[in-house]
Amino acid sequence: MALALYRKYRPRTFAEVIGQEHVTEPLSQALRSGRLHHAYLFSGPRGCGKTSSARILARSLNCAQGPTPEPCGQCDSCKSLAADGAGSIDVIEIDAASHGGVDDARELRERAFFAPATSRYKIYVIDEAHMVSSAGFNALLKLVEEPPDYVKFIFATTEPEKVLGTIKSRTHHYPFRLMPPGVLRPYLEQLCAAEGVKVESAVFPLVVRAGGGSARDTLSVLDQLIAGAGAEGVTYARAVALLGVTDVALIDEMCDALAAGDGAAAYSTINRVAEAGHDPRRFASDLLERLRDLIVLQQVPDAATKGLIDGPSDQVERMVAQSARLGPATLSRCADIVHNGLVEMRGTTAPRLLLELITARMLLPGAEATEDLLQRLERVERRFAIAGSAVQEEDARPAARPQPTAPTPTPRHKPDTAAQHKPDATAAQHKPETQAAQHSPETAAATQHRSETQAGQHGSETQAGQQTQVVQHRAETAAAQPPAPREPEVKPPPQAVMDDPATPEPERPGSSLPPQLDVTGVRRAWDEILNMVNSRKKRIAALARNATVRDLEGDALVLTFQSAALAGMMSKETSVLSDAIYEVLGARFELRCEVAGDQRPAPAAQAARPAAGPPPPRRRRRHRKQSRCRPKTGPSPPGRVAPPRASRHRRRKTATRRRRHRRHVPSPTDSRRLAPPRLDVAPVPNLLLPRPTPPGRVSLPSTRTTTARGRMPPRRARPRGGRVRGFRPRRRADRRRGRRAHGAAEQRAAGNAVVAADLRRRKDRRGLG
Ligand SMILES: [Zn+2]
Structure with missing residues (x-):
């Protein structure tokens, strides 16, 4: 039987111990100079030479040639303490893992007082010293503190912190360490040469890595590989397969x-x-x-x-x-x-x-540390891309357009640039007209609603026809009005919603400079901007969806809304949108919110202007309803002057009328930015009108209406609050429906009777009270 490598090549002198020079050299020096202590503590990870060093120390101490770091190997003590020796009666190895109790410690203490039989010293090597119980340590304490001259203790442990402090303080502590690969690898090569085994050089790093710095583990691994090696020696493939390391x-x-x-x-x-x-x-x-x-x-x-x-x-x-x-x-x-x-x-x-x-x-591309930098880079790239494609499109357009002067990017306008355009006096003249012009679409909408209310009997075609007529008529009257005396520098009102050919494009700068952003670029990136806003604040995104990018004046981005309320709400909270625009386009714009067809900025934006314009919407609820109710007319066709707004009083009146109207006719749910005009929406059938009875079914004279939640008494008859006897939640209603299958119109009649009786009773009670 072959001896395991780690036993066969166990070091016999301190000089043979590898990788622990920080321990072996001071020990050798102590042996040489005769400055011997009575207790030593060797600590360190497993397989790094603690027990071997303890044996070497014992051998060195008991060698006939005197305490020497190089035991002679010839004397009886050296022979008996060799790896294949019989062992010495005076060198007692105790495995504390199995003999760590207080009784073992007492026995050891009693025996320690007998002098060594043949050797110079009686040496106790206590392996796994951390396993000695605390009682056992305490039993040893006195002996370790003041042993007889001929007694030496060597504690070896992997966990020195578990050794009792009082013991530790009476020892010389030598910490052993894991062996570095640079030490182990030459040793392995040398060992393989001594064994006469051929090992591929790529195997050694694997073995060293598998050993984890422990000499014994490394040798065990190598031993296993050598044992399984064939005539060709230890191959890399075999080693990889056996060790389970990745190729x-x-x-x-x-x-x-x-x-x-x-x-x-x-x-x-x-x-x-x-x-x-x-x-x-x-x-x-x-x-x-x-x-x-x-x-x-x-x-x-x-x-x-x-x-x-x-x-x-x-x-x-x-x-x-x-x-x-x-x-x-x-x-x-x-x-x-x-x-x-x-x-x-x-x-x-x-x-x-x-x-x-x-x-x-x-x-993924590295995005943690340089996130900010990357984002900025991306922003710049995107801006180049957007502006570059805009320039290309512009080149493709054949129409020769008068080139206005490039709007130089001035550092931030004041919020009321629009107000600066027109003096207050002209604004005062101007106002009633715009209001009158705005008045007409409102009334048109009102008329439309009224006609819808009456439209229960009419077909939808006639209704739509009526509406078209009304709107056309209004537009004509609006167009027939004399044009308002406008200032020359006032811009023409916005004509197109999306692609405006008349939008002044900025002059293209030299190719070395980044291309200027224009309104087309902003529109192209608008969806992306909206998505970004949506990810931050859903409400603002919903607002911004109603906006139309109209113009880019210098560094002011003009957004138009269908209603003053929306524009007002938006202009109050522009920061989120502005940030999103910056994120996407890499440019900061001042946002100006205006009402579509109106040149004035939203009420909140013009707060600085005194005594002009309507006050900011205070009763938001009403305004919101109003805006929801407002017909979603598309953009005004180009070339037509947008009708002026209605007066506040009229607006409120119309809103009230509409609110009443809303109870009966739900408005179309689609409120997206580019919703089709209301004219195209088919009228929603009135749910309260009696439905036509399907053929083959007898219609019963019932006052009830069926709703989604089962059967309920009619709306008017149902008293507010309190439980109604006739009303049942869904499940019971279902059950009732099942019963009804068996027959019963009588049931229903009975239910009606119950409700009627209940109502009567209530009415009587109220009359009495
Ligand atoms: Zn010797």
Whole structure:
């Protein structure tokens, strides 16, 4: 039977102990100078040479040549304490894991007072010292503090913090450490040469990695590989299969895919990892190690020669290339992602899924640290793209248009630029006319509503025809009105909603400068802006959907609304919209909200102007209703002067009328920005009118109407509040319906009778009261 490698090659002197020079050298020096302590504490992770060092120390102390760091190996003590020796009666090894009780400690204490039989010292090596119970330690305490001259204690433990403080303070503490790969690898090569086994050089890093820095674990792994090796020695493929580590080729593929941003390659690599039966967690941790190696390589180009990374030279070359392709920011970000993913993978039921998610995150462009920068870059790019395409379109248009002077981007207008255009005196003259002009569509709408109310008997065609006539008539009268004496610098009212050919385009600057944004560009990006607003504040987005981008005057963006109420609400809260515009277009605009067909800004926007314009809407509820009720007429056709607004009093009156009207006829639900004109909407049937009885069914003379929630007494008859006996919630109503199948008109009649009786009773009671 072959002896295990770690036993066969157990060091016999301190000089043979590898990787623990910080411990062995002071100890050797102490032995040489004879400054010996009576108790030592060796601590450190498993397999790094504590017990071996304790035995060497015992051997060194008891060698016939005197306490020496180099035991002779010839004397009886050295022979008996050799790896294959019989052992010495004076060197007592105690496994505290099984002998840590207080009784064992007492026994040890009693025996310790007998002098050594043959050797110089009686040496107690207490392994796994942290397993000694606290009572046991206390029993030993006195002995460890003042032992006889010939007694030495060597405690070895993996957890020195568990050793009783009072014991620890009486010892010399030597901490052992894990062995670095740079130490282990040459040792392994040397050992394989001594064993006469051929091992591929790519195997050593795997073995070292598998050993985790512990010499014993490493030797065990190597032992296992050598035991399973055939005539060709230990091959890389065999080692990979046996150790379950990820093939370097897979890691290489993954790194290449990440560097190229090739998602297909990355996911096929994951598929192969799964197919090969590798653990996705193991793959992730191996990938993390590779990323670490790449990061180190990036910072230290000669890391391989310095021993910072380990691997065959061809692999190091590949890694250098990978680190150059991946770049420091990506590498560090990927390493972070994989590390966090590994934490998440702990205990997950679907590690492969998580690995795929991690990969997806790695393939994304880095967005955490440089988010702001990226966003700004994207904004600039988008602005270039939008403005660039606008310029192209403009080139494509054949019409020769008078080129107005470019609106120079002045630094922020005052909010009342429109007010500056016209002096107050002209505004006063101007106002009644605009109001009168506005009055006509309102009345037209009112007429329309009235006709709708009467339209129960009329067909929808005649109704629509009537409306068209009314509207046409109004438009004609509006057009027939003499034009208002306007100032020359006042702009013509907006004509088109979407693409306005008459909109002054800014002059194109030189190609080196970024192209100027124009109103077409804003319109093109409007949907995106709305989406952004919607993601922040739904209410503002709903408001902004009613807006039409009319014009871009300098750095003032003019939005038009169908109603003054909407414009007023919008102009109060422009910040969200303004921010969204900035996010999308990269430019800040002052937002001016106006009513469609009106040149004046919204009431809230012109608060600075004294005694002009209607006050801001105080009773919002009413206004909202009004705006909902307002017919959604489309944009006024080009070339026509928009009708002026109605007076406030008239508006209120119409609103009240409409509100009453609304109870009977629900308005079309579609309130989008470009809703078709009301004229096209088919009239909604009046629900309260008696429905035609389907053929083959007897209509019963009933005062009830069927609603969605079962059967209810008629609206008028139902008293407010309080429970009505005739009314049942849905389930019971269903049951009743079932009963009704058996027959009963009588049932219903009875129910009616009950309700009628109930009502009568109530009425009587009220009369009495
Ligand atoms: Zn000796």
